[in-house]
Amino acid sequence: MPESGARKVILPARYVQGQGVLGQLGAHVRQHGSKPFVVSGRTGWTRVKARVQASLLQAGVPLAGHDDSVTECTHAKINEVAARVEDAEADIIIGCGGGKAVDTAKAVSEKLHLPVITVPTQCATNADQMADAVVFSEDHRFIEDIYLSQAPVLVLVDTEVVARAPPVFIVQGMGDALACGFEKPAYAETMRARKSQEQATNAALEVNLKCFQTLMAHGVQAKKDVEAGKITDAVESVVEAIKLQSGFGFGGGGCAAAHAVHNGLTIVPGIARKHGEIVAFGTMVQMVLERRPMGEVERVMRWCRELGLPIRLSELGKLDMSYLPKAAEKACDPNDSMSAMPFTVTPDMVLVAMREVDSLAQRLG
Numbered sequence: 001m002p003e004s005g006a007r008k009v010i011l012p013a014r015y016v017q018g019q020g021v022l023g024q025l026g027a028h029v030r031q032h033g034s035k036p037f038v039v040s041g042r043t044g045w046t047r048v049k050a051r052v053q054a055s056l057l058q059a060g061v062p063l064a065g066h067d068d069s070v071t072e073c074t075h076a077k078i079n080e081v082a083a084r085v086e087d088a089e090a091d092i093i094i095g096c097g098g099g100k101a102v103d104t105a106k107a108v109s110e111k112l113h114l115p116v117i118t119v120p121t122q123c124a125t126n127a128d129q130m131a132d133a134v135v136f137s138e139d140h141r142f143i144e145d146i147y148l149s150q151a152p153v154l155v156l157v158d159t160e161v162v163a164r165a166p167p168v169f170i171v172q173g174m175g176d177a178l179a180c181g182f183e184k185p186a187y188a189e190t191m192r193a194r195k196s197q198e199q200a201t202n203a204a205l206e207v208n209l210k211c212f213q214t215l216m217a218h219g220v221q222a223k224k225d226v227e228a229g230k231i232t233d234a235v236e237s238v239v240e241a242i243k244l245q246s247g248f249g250f251g252g253g254g255c256a257a258a259h260a261v262h263n264g265l266t267i268v269p270g271i272a273r274k275h276g277e278i279v280a281f282g283t284m285v286q287m288v289l290e291r292r293p294m295g296e297v298e299r300v301m302r303w304c305r306e307l308g309l310p311i312r313l314s315e316l317g318k319l320d321m322s323y324l325p326k327a328a329e330k331a332c333d334p335n336d337s338m339s340a341m342p343f344t345v346t347p348d349m350v351l352v353a354m355r356e357v358d359s360l361a362q363r364l365g
């Protein structure tokens with residue numbers, strides 16, 4: 001047994017990104033099976049249906065079946081879709097859509113021991129390449145994270161598709177990806193100090209750093225380009241940062257304070273922002289907890305403001321502020337990722353840091 005545990009990363013076998021790459025789907029499917037089954041949500045499926053079917057037909061691997069009814073990744077939905085896949089005698093799953101659809105597709109593939117290809121239709125998530133599936137209840141309460149024996153055999157990111165989704169998605173994706181530049185280094189430091197069995201790879205840390213640099217350099221331009229309907233190098237770079245780099249960085253674990261603060265804030269009545277937007281706020285809370293230089297915090301804060309990511313508590317929604325201490329308490333739940341911070345974080349520290357982010361933002365020129 002090595003003294004400092006095992007370094008591990010689980011990656012997709014293939015990642016392909018570019019304009020029009022959806023046309024290659026059929027050829028990729030043929031390498032793994034002959035009877036593909038699509039799992040998606042209704043909106044996602046409507047957007048890619050014609051292109052998916054055409055590509056599969058052209059490659060001689062027509063669709064064996066599809067289920068476009070995913071609205072939430074629940075155990076019931078996973079079982080229901082798995083039964084349909086078995087009825088269709090499909091031998092490969094294609095998950096099309098956002099996080100819920102691809103998570104359901106991945107969970108079904110794990111259950112049936114079939115390969116899975118993911119085809120994202122937007123950019124708010126990096127779920128497409130991760131070897132896990134987050135399961136919720138019907139009323140969107142977190143149930144469990146299922147860890148998969150393998151990552152997707154292919155992540156096919158057609159920028160014609162993801163960059164034509166509403167611009168708010170790429171902003172949310174950037175908010176979520178922002179955290180990897182801070183959480184993974186904190187996580188890595190903690191695991192090293194604990195001589196834990198799970199160690200971060202230097203590769204993941206490097207990729208995370210690259211992800212953060214890309215977001216800072218091209219994020220604002222990418223948002224403008226997506227709003228203008230243009231697919232530029234900035235857009236391609238940011239899509240890669242969200243879809244490939246942040247997932248590579250997080251793979252094998254790596255959340256810390258930013259996601260814990262997100263999880264805490266989700267219990268506050270009135271919260272009106274989505275996952276990536278709340279994580280961006282949580283990232284600034286983590287930076288304050290780490291006592292990072294003010295210049296560094298302000299740089300990230302300005303970047304968030306330019307993108308429209310929340311930097312004030314009031315921008316998170318009409319929050320019932322009396323719940324803030326409870327949110328801070330939940331953020332420090334010993335089973336949550338706050339425990340991956342390299343120093344002890346108390347609910348009081350979280351509460352102070354949230355208010356400090358808010359007042360820093362207020363003073364930001």
Ligand SMILES: [Zn+2]
Nearest residue numbers: 176259275279
């Ligand atoms: Zn996240």
